[in-house]
Amino acid sequence: MRRIPTYLPLLLAIGSSLVIADSDTSDLSYESYINSDKRLKCLYGYVADKTGNHEAAIKIFEDCIERWNDVYSMIWLAQIYESGVGVPRDLAYSTALMKRGAHTQDEAGYSTLARYHYGVALYEGRGVEQNRQEGIKWLRQAAAEGMEEAADYLEKVGASSH
Template identity: 65%
Template structure:
């Protein structure tokens, strides 16, 4: 989870570089190479962080394009989680819980160096238990939550603790 602090710092930097009010300026005349717009078509892995900035300023199309490309190019679990959230909430796209859960499952099954796989495991485990975008499967959900808990995701530990005893 040490990497989460690096991500937060990077995101803070993104907002310092690209304030929300700047999205209303004429970007066609002078787009900074540090703006998220310049990363939509970039081949640099850092673009995945810029997808978050694009989503937070309401540019859903750019965020989706960035996250989809990061998933295709880099198998970015970070992008899978964010894109899953977009589809789960239906912000900027039609709501699609099945697509969201499929992205979380893919992320849960990926072993990334940054540690986002454990977050995907947590979210996928919850989806399985709650039957969100997938048929409910408590045993499989508990297995994914246990894996996330063992990787240090406190939310997974808390969720497991809050479950009523199984009626097996």
């Protein structure tokens, strides 16, 4: 997994102070961000999830995906469904979200992370029919885009050379 961006600890600190107001719909609650038209709310989905408000996080991520095709939200929502924290575990849906992110090009570089995770899912047959050749293709693309974890994974499975 990529390193946590420097602004996320700040959001977590802010988010932990919002937990107190979390049960209502005041301006300080996560629920107030669900229908917000400001893209910053996608980051609050992460904070909501990490502070235990999985329901609000899921709604925020789903809205960010619908409004902006937000790959960051696809990745976090996929991880929620892969882990089964706050929702029934659904590997097929998790992998479908990673696939969608892998086919998207975003400026922040989250598409590369989605390509890595989608490649691993294909290679291992996690939530999708196993297809090692296709998995290697996605992993190589992620590695070419600078994802060290993808290069390490390719090396581990003996597929690092083209």
